[in-house]
Amino acid sequence: MEGRVLSIQSHVAFGYVGxxxxxxxxxxLGYDVDLVNTVNFSNHAGYGRSGGSKTSAAELESIFEAMEFNELLCPTRVLTGYIPNAEALAAVARLVEKLRKQNPELIYLLDPVMGDAGRLYVSADVIPVYRSLLPLSTIITPNWFEVETLTGISLTDLHSLRLALTKLHKDFGVPNVAISSIPLAPWLSETLPNAIRPPAVSESEHLLCITSSVSNENSPSEVHVQCVPLLPGYFSGVGDLFSSLVLAHYKPSLEASLPEVLPPFRTSLSEAVSQALTKTHAVLCKTFEYSERLPEEERLVTDDEKDAVEPIRKVRRMRGRELRLVQSIDIIRSDFGDATRRLERWSGFWEKL
Amino acid sequence: MEGRVLSIQSHVAFGYVGxxxxxxxxxxLGYDVDLVNTVNFSNHAGYGRSGGSKTSAAELESIFEAMEFNELLCPTRVLTGYIPNAEALAAVARLVEKLRKQNPELIYLLDPVMGDAGRLYVSADVIPVYRSLLPLSTIITPNWFEVETLTGISLTDLHSLRLALTKLHKDFGVPNVAISSIPLAPWLSETLPNAIRPPAVSESEHLLCITSSVSNENSPSEVHVQCVPLLPGYFSGVGDLFSSLVLAHYKPSLEASLPEVLPPFRTSLSEAVSQALTKTHAVLCKTFEYSERLPEEERLVTDDEKDAVEPIRKVRRMRGRELRLVQSIDIIRSDFGDATRRLERWSGFWEKL
Structure with a gap:
């Protein structure tokens, strides 16, 4: 693979997020990466305290302007992640609009990083700016909460999931949606195709990954899914790693290729997400195993009361759970072949609509 | 190899320097890298125009303080490069002093980035701060001009080269000095050991790489050298790549190992620099070949008059000469074995003193 990615997201000195x-x-995986830092922090926010500063919208614009003047705005792909406020996001939006106009073939993966588990961690005024950016995207990788935030639809059953995907595809013009980790609630598990449903007893130990791609306006989207075993504990940067791997493995020309290359009903997105999911899970397993082998004081379990009295407990837990990314170079570069966690087509997804 | 490098130097969105x-x-090569950015620019200064900003000394200190609070200052190696002014450098110096006290085994590679070819590109008040930092270093990688600037000695003959190295080792307490690219002037070429002297006709097409290491206070340093063919044109970031590879390949325990591992008269530094030189030259050759294949308008030769009228000439030349670093992953990870550009011992270096 060859290409040039313009990546606009956070920078931390220590550890692996953004x-x-x-x-x-x-x-x-062979890409030149242009790196624009939306913040310059010592470490991610999960540690409780961090140093450094956010990049102002004016500074971002000064970087973009100089790049344009020097003819350095020549990416084949764009990746945007954490952007802390509406002014900075608006500057990024103007840039992406320009790049999209210059190059209709541009592949833009928009990760609308806004929050998780019901809590926003950016200022609320970014929400409308993200909505205005959606029509420029090729792929978006929101989490569960971000789908709800963008669409205004609470995801409580299959019907609301369909409505949300329809809204993203039709109203916001997003061709490809990938949601990497949905808690496998009973209503969701019950409706899954048999081939990918985990044994009932272990449902709570699995997450669902779902993709939805539209190839033309008149057909419903192709939906693919896979379950992934949930690892105990919270690991930061997993979504950022996943999005970068989806972008790296996305081959837009696949749909036009022979059935030997892309079997029927698979999509460029389902193929890319299968690779990304496999590698992300392997890196996460490696990280989990490493963190389990650390001395006990480096891996004290979450205990809000004890953590409040002794904040270093949380800090050390975070440090012990930083992704083992550099040590995973062979995972990242591998072709997993038959061992790929391949997404399966959810053929009946739209039928009962 | 495993370890954790704290790298403190410049960041550019596009291209490969710092x-x-x-x-x-x-x-x-297996290292976790903590990245503290001393500037956040769009591109390197050679383009003529860049956007972004320098990181203030206060911001650097805020990053270092948070890292210390979170117990994230745990590097086994430190690498410092371009730091634009004395206040920022003083903040870095205080940090390195603290790290050195905490860990006497710390390996600190100091690249005293100050200028080239007779011209300073940092403010002059950094010079005394760099001098005060020298005793904390394990290895320094100055260029020819930076050796002159640090020692105050003009390098015009073998005698002055010996004086400068003596000053660095004895007065400033630097155990290892590596100078990667010295123009091969006649006085230098004449004195070289026969084994490594290039044919007289091509002297001007070669650079000399020299290392000097002291193992104890009472012996003169071990000096090693190698010639490298000079590629036409100026390529940015080569020194930064070289320094990172020297640090990556430096194994401090080699001196204590068996002769099969480290033959007599070789040093940990000469071994590391042999690897670094080989790989840097291979990346540079790859970059040169790529730049030669570009369309003509992307590789217009340096012509100060034409460049002044049409600045985009220079900009495109710079862009075409950005290191092909990502494409060199196999070079970086290779063991070159017998194809290594191995430094040779300059056994008579100190004899005529």
Missing amino acids: GKAAAFPLQC | GKAAAFPLQC
Whole structure:
């Protein structure tokens, strides 16, 4: 693979989130990566305290302007992640609009990083700006909460999931949606195709990954899914790694290729997400195993009361759970072949609509 | 190899200088890299215009303080490069002093980035701060001009070269000095050991790489040298790549190992620099070949008059000469074995003193 990715997201000195989680995998897979840092922090917010500063919208614009003047705005792909406020996001939006006009073939993966598990961690005024950016995207990789935030639809059953996907595809013009980790609630598990439903007893130990792609306006989207075993504990940067791998493995020309290359009903997105899911899970397993082997004081379980008295407990837990990304170079560069966690087509998804 | 490098140098969005030239090779060779950005620019200064801003000393300190609070200052190696002014450099110096005290085994590669070919490109008040930092270093990688600037000695003959190295080792307490690219003037060429002297006709097409290491206070240093063919044109980031590879390949325990591992008269530094020189030259050749294949308008030769009228000439030349770093992943990870450009011992270097 060859290409040039313009990645606009956070930078941390220590550890692997944002650009630090994305650049190395993209580079290992052959992409030149232009890295614009939306913040310059010591570490991610999960540690409780961090140093450094956010990049102002004016500074971002000064970087973009100089790049344009020097003819350095020549990416074949764009990746945007954490952008902390509406002014900065608006500057990024103007840039992406320009790049999209210059190059209709541009592949833009928009990760609308806004929050998780019901809580926003950017200022609320970014929401309308993200909505205005959606029509420029090729792929979006929201989490569950971000789908709800963007669409205004609470995801409580299959019907609301269909409505949300329809809204993203039709109203916001997003061709490809990938949601990497949906809690496998009973209503969701019950409706899954048999081939991919985990044994009932272990449903709560699985997450669902779902993709939805439209190839033309008149057909419903192709929906693909896969379950992934949930690892205990919270690991930061996993979504950023996943998005970078989806972008790295996305081959837009696949749909036009022979059935030997892309079997019927598979999509460029389902193929890319299968690769990304497999590699992300392998990196996560490696990280989990490493964190389990650490001395006990480096892996004290979450305990809000004890953590409040002794904040270093949380800090050490975070440090012990930083992605083992550099050590995963062979995972990142591998072709998993038959061992790929391949997404399966959810053929009946739209039928009962 | 495993370890953790704290790299403190410049960041550019586009292209490969500073941290962008150093992080990927170190990561590919197995190191976790903590990246602190001393500037956040769109591109390197050679383009003539750049956007973004310098990181203030206060911002650097805020990053270092948060890292210390979160117990994230745990590098086994430190790499410092371009730091634009004395206040920022003083903040870095205080940090390195603290790290050195905490860990006497710390390996600190100091690249005293100050200028080239007779011209300073940092403010002059950094010079005394760099001098005060020298005793904390394990290895320094100055260029020819930076040796002159640090020692105050003009390098015009073998005698002055000996004086400068003595000053660095004895007065400034630097155990290892590596100078990667010295123009091969006649006085230098004449004195070289026969084994490594290039044919007289091609002297001007070669650069000399020299290392000097002291193992104890009472013996003169071990000096090693190698010639490298000079490629036409100026390529940015080469020194930053070289320094990162020297640090990556430096194994301090080699001197204590068996002769099968480290033959007599070789040093940890001469071994590391042999690897770094080989790989840097291979990346540079790859970059040169790529730039030669570009369309003519992307590789217009330097012509100060034409460049002044049409600045985009220079900009495109710069862009065409950005290191092909990502495409060199196999070079970076290779063991060159017998094809290594091995430094040779300059056994008579100190004899005529």
